[in-house]
Amino acid sequence: MTTSEGTVQGRTQIHGTAPRNRAFTIVLLGDGFTAAQQTAFNTACTSFVTALTTTAPYDKIGRAINIWRVNVTSTDSGADDPAGTGGTGMTARTYFDATFGANGIRRLLVCNSLTVLQTAAAQVPEFTVAIVVVNSTVYGGSGGSVGTYSLAGGATEIAIHELGHTAYGLADEYAYYAGGNETGHDSHPAGEPAEPNVTRVTDRSSLKWGWAVAPTTALPTMSNPNCATVDSRPSTVPAGTVGCFEGAHYYHCRAYRPEYKCKMQELGVPFCQVCHQVILARTKAAKNICALTPGRDAVYRYDGSGSSWTRIGGPAGQIYAGAW
């Protein structure tokens, strides 16, 4: 159940050619893979790279991203799956101590985050985000200080959803907590959520994604007629319409998501326009870097490919950090 239950074998870069000091860097670490199962971990990492780089908006910004895998062995295969949360009762001695059943919910898969972050930093010091690939076919994942996902069906979709939490601070947009019409989740409590993709505000001028809402779109766009349950009616507006759709952030009512569907709400669908933009902005911030010549006579921009720098202006006295 500790780092005595395995060894760190080393790191391998599996995607990207961005400069290591400027890249958006994802590190995948394995848990519950025995020494004999490392090929399965490598295969899972390859599947993640393929899925990520073919999912919008990552399909446009893949050159800004480096991805590494860190091979870690565990004594046992799998993860803990406590019987008290509907699991098999299995326990597994693994390096990062992955377990299902966090917060009383079987699908919430967590591990020793501190050990993960320390291992990632030791192997790939410039890492942006660490994701643990857990060798179990039980459905699960989570997106805290580190992301986790298991190898259930649709694993890479879970991984990209959890990456949305861990790397970009995106909220869950679904309208329930434990998976259904549970009590205590009828109405979102007071207080505006901090995340960029859920809100309690439906006023056009102060809505945080107001920039994405067409003047002709009604706000709220869809309201839940029965707060005792999740609104499962079909959308009343065309797909891709950005507005305020009631039911989000684990509550049936009084919280809104930007589009009817989004990968932060349901797997297998694209990110909504708001999540899309957050991912683009925060990933490209690591890519589009500018430099001032020593004589301060020109400003150049690095566009994320090879040694290609483009003069964009100058002379200038000073430049500031951040996306250009």
Ligand SMILES: [Zn+2]
């Ligand atoms: Zn979204």
